[in-house]
Amino acid sequence: MSQTETELEERMPRWMHRTVRCGPAIRRVEQVLQEEGLNTVCSGARCPNRGECFAAGTATFMIMGDVCTRDCRFCAVPAGPVRLLDTSESQAVARAAEALGLKHVVVTSVTRDDLEDGGAGHFASTVIALRKALPDATLEVLVPDFKGERGAVDAVVETSPDVFNHNVETAKALYPTVRPQADYERSLAVLARAAEKGIVTKSGFMVGIGESWSEVEGILYDLKDAGCRMVTVGQYLRPTAASLPVARYWRLDEFAEIEERARGLGFDGVAAGPLVRSSYFAHNMFNAMREHCVASG
Helix, strand or coil: CCHHHHHHHHCCCHHHCCCCCCCHHHHHHHHHHHHHCCEEHHHHCCCCCHHHHHHCCCCEEEECCCCECCCCCCCCCCECCCCCCCCCHHHHHHHHHHHCCCCEEEEEECCCCCCCCCCHHHHHHHHHHHHHHCCCCEEEEECCCHHHCHHHHHHHHCCCCCEEECCCECCHHHHHHHCCCCCHHHHHHHHHHHHHCCCEEEEEEEECCCCCHHHHHHHHHHHHHCCCCEEEEEECCCCCCCCCCCCCCCCHHHHHHHHHHHHHHCCCEEEEECCCCCCCCHHHHHHHHHHHHHHHC
């Protein structure tokens, strides 16, 4: 890390710091996950909110392993050789969610470009297992782009999750640097395909990697045009020394302005803030969206 990068990390604003949580609720979540041999994006991606979420008895399940076939420069999940899919994983997720008494379940995954359907069938079987175990819970999937294959998107949508989430992550111009194996337009097409099927769609992106205000606005316009109904915006934090450095920390008032502009565009659910992540208290956002839709008719 260069001197400039080191100084930037040391000047992290006070609003980026948070108390580390511990206690029986956190240990309970960790115990259930360990017993079922499951991964979470909370730990795998080194989410800064994992202690708070675990303390609230929630976790975002990460299926299909803990190694990714892509090597995005913002992500802490390692890339490399992947294992065969564990066909019993769907049932393990359902058992864990039931044991934790979850009311809103979020399921995400690593990207599996080695699979013909990108893992869509595995997502589908997981949603089906969760529906059987927790018929009253709401279910949210946070999926990879499935290489843009419409059939793969349809396979997940047809299981009727309550929310179909796919993150664009950053501005189009930054894709070659930030996530060179992905494609901005392809991600928008994935969201549009799900929206066409009548499902609630959600997306998220980071700021602080080098994007401009106009690019942030452009992402919001593009997501709205793709039929996206909910959006999350958070501050990029460098997870490892090999990851991209933070270009700058966005201020609290700037996040407030992002949220105001997103609401002005007509998004039904918006969360923008330094520590906001795609699945951070996702149940609160989903419930708020439903209340907003009822109130607005």
